[in-house]
Amino acid sequence: MGTSRTFSIHFWLNLAKKKCDLAPIYARVTIDGKRAEISLQRQTSVTYWDTKSKKTTSRTPEGKALNTYLDQVYAKLLECYKQLSSDFELVTEKSIKARFVGQDEGHKTLLDLETYHNQNMKGVLKPGTLKNYYATENYIKRFLVHKKKTSDIFLKHLKYSFIIDFEQYLRKGPSLQNANPLNNNGVMKHLERLRKLMNFAMDLEWLDKNPFARYKLKFNRHKKEYLSKEELKIFEEAELDNKGYDIVRDVFVFACYTGLSYTDVRQLNENNIVRGIDGDYWIFTQREKNEQPVKIPLLDKALSILDNYKSYSELNNGKLLPVYSNQKINVYIKDIAASLEIYKHLTFHSARHTFATTVTLSNGVPIETVSKMLGHTKISTTQVYARVLEQKISNDIRDLRSKLEQENKQDDYGYSITARR
Structure with a gap:
């Protein structure tokens, strides 16, 4: 047997805020004796206010417009009550007010979603990843202002066309760094993050239909550079005339024989070097990117480099290698490669590809073993590195x-x- 509920809508003047003859108008929603009050951002003359009809008796155009507005508010509040009831939502005075002012889940905006995501992902996502989401948010804000002529948009108004328009804006407009537009993969990265936000909204039940349902990301696959066996030998044995180049070369070659990323090499200390089950030295660490545990047997070339920097380690609290900034180290790698007439677009990450391709897979190491040493959670990820x-x-x-x-x-x-x- 159902339980009957009382529901009423009442307009009233807040006389406590009266100035001269004018007082602000409020709406009061009452359910089962519990009230929620809503400021209607309107005021009227106390003299012409009819307490019975809850309207103004003024015959002026302004008075007629006010009464029309109050009728619209009444209808909207009634519709909010019906919507919540038909959706089997909890119907309270507060939920009706939230629906009316656009603060419930059914009226969440794109920037509401961005804010909620970024606040709740602190400590979950890496700082660098979260920084990328902030960049995507900045592009979205610029797009809304410049192309949609608005500061925000309701999630329920997002359509497939919004995605296409945003893509074209990213392709043609200036980037955040300079006046040049983003390249294709840069555009796709921002769209990929926006798609993840839409999936997040679906999980939160803030969105009924995902505008990305029929959209496909189109990344350009670039050739990943690595050193061949001969090039790696040239890199190792070259006589360099700059101490900084020597250091960068050693750190890079160390990564070629361990497969560690820039961040993981930079964080290595003497506690990461242990004796393995075979009695040889291993690297035991955890990848910064995905927190996967990594165990890598130290090959002779890598161990020799560590031996050369023992004095550095003793003076720097056990830190194994002197690693410059990522930007500086990449500039030096390019300079070294050019001086050795190795005409490839090398970065520090090329060392990881060299380890996977030249050092391990081409020497018969099974891809499953390589995947473990690289700290991948899926073999398919390793296949990106696996050049046969x-x-x-x-x-x-x-x-x-x-x-x-x-x-x-x-x-x-x-x-x-x-x-x-």
Whole structure:
């Protein structure tokens, strides 16, 4: 058996805030004796206010417009009550007020979502990742102002066309850093973050339909540079005329033989070097990017570099290697490569690709083992690094030919036929 509820809407003048003959108008929503009051941002003459009809008796155009507005407010409050009831929401005086002023989930805006996400992701996302979300938010704000002529937009008003328009704005407009537009992958990164925000809104039930449902991100796949076996040897043995270049070369080569990223190399200290189950030295650490534990046996080349910097480690609280800023180290790597006539677009991250491709996979190390050492959670991630070299293919096919020829010889002599009988 249902329970009947009392619901009423009442307009009144707040005489406590009366100035001269004018007082502000409020709406009062009452459910089961509990009240919520809403300022209507309007005022009227106390003299012409009818306490029975809850309207002004003024016959002026302003008075008629005010009464029309009050009728609209009454209808809207009534509609809020009906919406909440039909959606099986908890209907209270506060929920009706929230729906009326646009502060409930059904009236959340895009910037509300941005703020809620960024506040709740502190400590969950890495600072660098969160910084990227702030950059995306800045682009969204500029897009809304310049193209949509508004400061915000309700989530329920987001359509597929909004995504397309935002994409074109990113492609054609100036970037946050300079007057040049973003490249394709830069555009896709911002759209990728916006898509994650829409998924977040769906999880929060702030959005009924995802505007990204039919949109596909289109990243350009760039060639990932790495050093070949010969180039790595040249890098290792080169006589450099600059102490800073020597240091950067050593740190880079160390990463080529360990597969560690820039951040992970920078954070290494003597506590990360332990004896493994085989009695040899290993690196035991945790990836900064995904907090995956990583265990890497130290190859002789990497161990030799650490030995060369023992004095540095002793003077710097156990820090293993002197690592410059990421920007500086990348400039130095490019300078070194150019001086050695290695014409590739190398960055510190190229060392990680070199480890995966040249040092491990091309020497027969299984991709599952390489994936573990790189700290990947999925083999598919490792496959981005896994360049199967032409020489490796050639060697594998040569082995296959040898096996097939041996089998054919056995068949010619009848050995395998006899075995089958």
